Amino acid sequence: MTARLRWRKFVSNFMLAMTGLCALVSVLVLFFILGYLLFNGGTSINWDFFTKLPKPVGEVGGGMANAIVGSGKILLLASLFGVPIGFLGGIYLAEFSGKGMAWVVRYAADLLNGVPSIVIGIFAYGLVVLPFKHFSALAGAFALGIMMIPITLRSTEEFLKGVPRMLREGAMALGASKSKTIVTVIVPAAYRGIMTAILLALARVAGETAPLLFTAFGNRFESHGWSQPTATLPVMIYTYAVSPYDDWHRQAWAAGLVLLGLVLIINILARTILSRGIAVPRS
Amino acid sequence: MATTSTTLKGAGPIAGSRSFFAKMRDGDEIARLITFLFAGTVVLITVALVWDLWVNSALPRKVFGFHFFVTSVWDPIMDQYGALPFIYGTLVTSAVALLIAVPLGIGAAIFLAELAPARVSDILQFFIDLLAAVPSVIYGLLGVFIVVPMMRTVIFPALNKPLGFLPIFAGPSYGVGFMTAGIVLAIMVIPYIISVSREVLLSVPRDQREAALALGSTRWESTWKVVVPFAKTGIMGSIFLALARALGETMAVTMVIGNTPKVAASLFAPGYSIAAVIANEFTEATGELYLQSLIALGLVLFLLTFILNGMARLLIVLTTQKGSEVGG
Numbered sequence: 077m078t079a080r081l082r083w084r085k086f087v088s089n090f091m092l093a094m095t096g097l098c099a100l101v102s103v104l105v106l107f108f109i110l111g112y113l114l115f116n117g118g119t120s121i122n123w124d125f126f127t128k129l130p131k132p133v134g135e136v137g138g139g140m141a142n143a144i145v146g147s148g149k150i151l152l153l154a155s156l157f158g159v160p161i162g163f164l165g166g167i168y169l170a171e172f173s174g175k176g177m178a179w180v181v182r183y184a185a186d187l188l189n190g191v192p193s194i195v196i197g198i199f200a201y202g203l204v205v206l207p208f209k210h211f212s213a214l215a216g217a218f219a220l221g222i223m224m225i226p227i228t229l230r231s232t233e234e235f236l237k238g239v240p241r242m243l244r245e246g247a248m249a250l251g252a253s254k255s256k257t258i259v260t261v262i263v264p265a266a267y268r269g270i271m272t273a274i275l276l277a278l279a280r281v282a283g284e285t286a287p288l289l290f291t292a293f294g295n296r297f298e299s300h301g302w303s304q305p306t307a308t309l310p311v312m313i314y315t316y317a318v319s320p321y322d323d324w325h326r327q328a329w330a331a332g333l334v335l336l337g338l339v340l341i342i343n344i345l346a347r348t349i350l351s352r353g354i355a356v357p358r359s
Numbered sequence: 360m361a362t363t364s365t366t367l368k369g370a371g372p373i374a375g376s377r378s379f380f381a382k383m384r385d386g387d388e389i390a391r392l393i394t395f396l397f398a399g400t401v402v403l404i405t406v407a408l409v410w411d412l413w414v415n416s417a418l419p420r421k422v423f424g425f426h427f428f429v430t431s432v433w434d435p436i437m438d439q440y441g442a443l444p445f446i447y448g449t450l451v452t453s454a455v456a457l458l459i460a461v462p463l464g465i466g467a468a469i470f471l472a473e474l475a476p477a478r479v480s481d482i483l484q485f486f487i488d489l490l491a492a493v494p495s496v497i498y499g500l501l502g503v504f505i506v507v508p509m510m511r512t513v514i515f516p517a518l519n520k521p522l523g524f525l526p527i528f529a530g531p532s533y534g535v536g537f538m539t540a541g542i543v544l545a546i547m548v549i550p551y552i553i554s555v556s557r558e559v560l561l562s563v564p565r566d567q568r569e570a571a572l573a574l575g576s577t578r579w580e581s582t583w584k585v586v587v588p589f590a591k592t593g594i595m596g597s598i599f600l601a602l603a604r605a606l607g608e609t610m611a612v613t614m615v616i617g618n619t620p621k622v623a624a625s626l627f628a629p630g631y632s633i634a635a636v637i638a639n640e641f642t643e644a645t646g647e648l649y650l651q652s653l654i655a656l657g658l659v660l661f662l663l664t665f666i667l668n669g670m671a672r673l674l675i676v677l678t679t680q681k682g683s684e685v686g687g
Binding site: 084085087088089091092094095096097098099101102103105106109112113116160161162163164165167168169171172173177180181184185186187188190191192193194195196197198199201202203222225226229253254255256258276279280282283284285286289290293310313314317318325328329332335336339340343344347 | 395408471492493495
């Protein structure tokens, strides 16, 4: 073996080892984040966190019951708004539309998917907050719902198109109309994939903070109905983390642990249980 | 002849396609109409978003014109608004983020696509996907309590002592600043670079690698001189995608950049970014010009990410197409 060949082999092994190191570092970041939050959040979390309202500024104790309820409310309403538009729009793209219209809708969805979340917040502020003259759960849900549309739409389209042609033709051959075929054969066949995508969309908006800052705003009390400023977990984490109080920092860690746990559990559920055998498209 | 053809046309439902009303009865036209309305809503929302940003930023366009982008005075009391510090902060933090994230991300992608066995690669990719799902406010939380103190005690002294004569590494450091925001952003965009680059690398046809190896190249040489150049445009696409994410990222940056509207040469100085100023001041913007200046910043952000995302998509599509053409 000549010296030059030995050198080339050394460079090869060295660089390949370096790429392995890059991969290791990237993955370790996840475990570091998890470990740090488990440690800090685990020691700060208690029953009060889930059941009590925030205490007045300066008093130690209290919890984030209102923010947990608020997040749940806003996510529910956002799904009710975003999922039908994305799902039915996706059916249109996959089953009905011509080339031109499909291109326009796809382009709009991709564009919407790339819009920074804070800009979506500005839009929701102008469209919902200003006319009602009120920060509200409704406005927050509108902003998050918009963010759910492109993911749901594109993946519904993709999974419907992935349904084997034979299933379609079989239903048609039995005399079913197109709409009947879609409802009874095609959508059930793509059901798992679409559910996965919707859960991933939900997980994504569950952690969004920026579009809620000036739509749902925040609230230190229970908020009733849909038209009041509403506290959410991500916004609470932000306000508590940048505050000067130690007890608020403690609660921010607890809330961070709850939020991260929620997001990761939805993700893992969606990817492993629902999608067995289905490749998940990346948003 | 003429009469025959008329009769044939009249027999349409039997001879040709079914009439509109027949389809109506089956529900096909109704289904098409309903799904069309929902698909149309998506287009409508997108158009309304752009319209809303454009109309509501008319005032600063009229008052400041192009000066909006090149002046650095941001003074709500005097009603003077210049966007330069924010544009500068957004660009600098994103540049720092890419400098760190690109080598790391591409290295990891090469490992996942070229070296790791398929099973290991899939498992690692699963973790990378989870990393991409971590909410940005969590990164901000960790940034405030880990990266900021580390910046003050470890990174700043390490860079300032040997390189402090350079303006970009000049002191003092408060912990918060461009560098801190850049590091947090880098961690956030690495998963995007890895995911897309890995996919692009995997789409490079197998015979490209085999040809290089058959010519006597080492494994690294075949990767670096054949596979990576083949996938170059797609990897560029992944970088653009990451850049678009970094530019628009709000929470993590707002929490660690220092929120000071100044153009400073030092990376350790506190600064501000477009997204951060919108997040901080939008609810407090009292005057019409103040509010509209913030919306104008939102429009700038929108246009930047719009262009970058479009370019990214084009580059990625070009590469994967090239792969299937040569491979097929």
